[in-house]
Amino acid sequence: MSVNTRSQTKPVSLAELEERFEHAIVVSVGDDGYPMSVATGFTTDDARGTIELDAFRPPPPVDREVAVVFSHIRPQPGQGYDERRYVQFWGRVAASGDGWSFTPSSNQGWDEEDVPFFEFSERNVPQALAYMDKLSEETGKPVRPRLSKGWLFLRATRLPFLSATVIPVGLGIAIAGNDGAFSWWLALLTLIGACAVQLGLNIANDVFDTASGADAANVTPTQFSGGSRVVHYGLMSMRSLVLLMVGFYAVAIGIGLFLAIDRGFWALFGIGLAGVLISFFYTAPPLRLVHRGLGEICVAIGFGPLMVLGAYYVQAQRFTWEALYASMPVGILIALVLYVNEVPDRAGDAAAGKRTLPVRWTKERVIAFYATAAATAFALIAVGAVSGLMVRPSLIALAAVPMVRRVVRGLRTSYDSPYALMADMGTNIKLHASTWFLLIIGNVTAMGAAHICHAPPFFLR
Helix, strand or coil: CEECECCCCCCEEHHHHHHHCCCEEEEEECCCCCEEEEEECEEEECCCCEEEECCCCCCCCCCCCEEEEEEEEEEECCCEEEEEEEEEEEEEEEEECCEEEEEEEEEEEEECCCCCHHHHHHHCHHHHHHHHHHHHHHHCCCCCCCCCHHHHHHHHHCHHHHHHHHHHHHHHHHHHHHCCCCCHHHHHHHHHHHHHHHHHHHHHHHHHHHHHCHHHHCCCCCCCCCCCCCCCCCCCCHHHHHHHHHHHHHHHHHHHHHHHHHHCHHHHHHHHHHHHHHHHCCCCCCCCHHHHCCHHHHHHHHHHHHHHHHHHHHHHCCCCHHHHHHHHHHHHHHHHHHHHHCCCCHHHHHHCCCCCHHHHCCHHHHHHHHHHHHHHHHHHHHHHHHHCCCCHHHHHHHHHCHHHHHHHHHHHHHCCCHHHHHHHHHHHHHHHHHHHHHHHHHHHHHHHHHHHCCCCCHHHC
C-alpha cells in the first residue's frame, strides 16, 4: 500500500519500511503542550494499511494525530554521509494487543536516491520563505535569512568568475608588451573597468533571471551554474541588486570614457559601447540574447575580441591581426565555459522560455559541438603559432588539450546528473584558465627572448 505523499520523492510503500528502516520514532504533543518522542520497534500490515508499533511508555494519545518518523543515514568516515532518507507519517493510533496500531493518513519524506540533497533543499526554498514570512507576522519583526556583508557581496557579484575578464585583458596587455607597448597604470585601469563590466553583467543576469522566473524554475543550481540566487533566497531585495548593477556599470562607463578620451576616442568608445550593450541585453528585454540561443556567440565576442583588442589598443593605440587572432581561441573557450554550465540548467531554462543551445539540442549534439569547438580553439593556436600569426612559444598552450577529453567524458557519463557533472564543469573552467596562462607564458617567453637576443631563434619568435 502507498500513502498520499507531500514529498518530492516517489510514494512510500509500507511494505518497504521494514527493509529500509530499523525502528520507528513516535512523536506526539502531550496534554501539557510539550512534545514527546519515543523510539520503538515496528512491523507493517500492508493489507490493512497499518504500522504495528511495539509497546512503549508513556503511551501515545489516541484522541489526536501523532507523527511516526523513520530515518536512516550511513556515516562515511572522512567523507560525510550517504544513504540519507526519512519518512514522516501523520495519523492516529489505537491499542492493539500488547502494542499500538497506527493508521497513516498522509506523509512526507525524502530519499537521496530519488532526489539529491541539494535539489531537495532547493525545492523547499518557497516553503522556507513562507515559514519565515509567517514568523515575521507572528513576531512583528522581519525574520529573514542572512549572510555577512562580505559573503553576500561575494555571492551577489560572483567575484570568483572574474577570471573570465582577467584572462582576455591580460592576454591583450601581454601581446602589447611583446610589441613594445606597456604602461602599468593603464593596464590596471583597463582591468578595473573590464571587471566592472563583468560584475554588472553578472548582477544583470540575476536581476532578469529572477524577474523572468528562471531562478525559481531552476531546482538544480550548482557551484558553477544557476546564478547567485540572492533575491530568490531572500538574502537581498531586488532594489538593492539593481542599485549594485547600476553602480558597476557606472564605474565601467566612467573608466571607459576616460580611456577613450586619453588613448583614442572612437576605437575605444565603439568597443566599450558594444561590450556594455552585449552584457546588459544578454538577459535584459527586449533582446534577451541568451533566450534566443545567442549566449555563446555574445560571450565569445565580448570576452574574446572585444576585451583582447580593447586592452591591446589602450596600450599600443592601434590594432593588430595578432591580437585579433589570439582573441579567437580565448573567446571560444570562455564561451564553452558558459555552454557546459548551461547543461544542468536545462529544465529551469526551458520552463522560463530561456532557449539556450543545450535546451534546443540533444545530448549527442551538445557533446559533439563542445568537442568540435574545443578542437577549433586549439587548432587556431597551433596554426597561429606555426604560421607566425601568434608568437611561436604559444604552442605550449596545447598542453591543456587532455582536459578536453576529460570534459567530453564527463558530459557523456553525467549529462543528466547536475551534481556529478560539477567536477567536469570545474575542469572546463581550468581548461580555459590553463590555456590563457600558457599563452601568457608563451608571450612572455618571446618578449624575454627578444630582449636577451638581438636575433632570437625561430622557435622563440
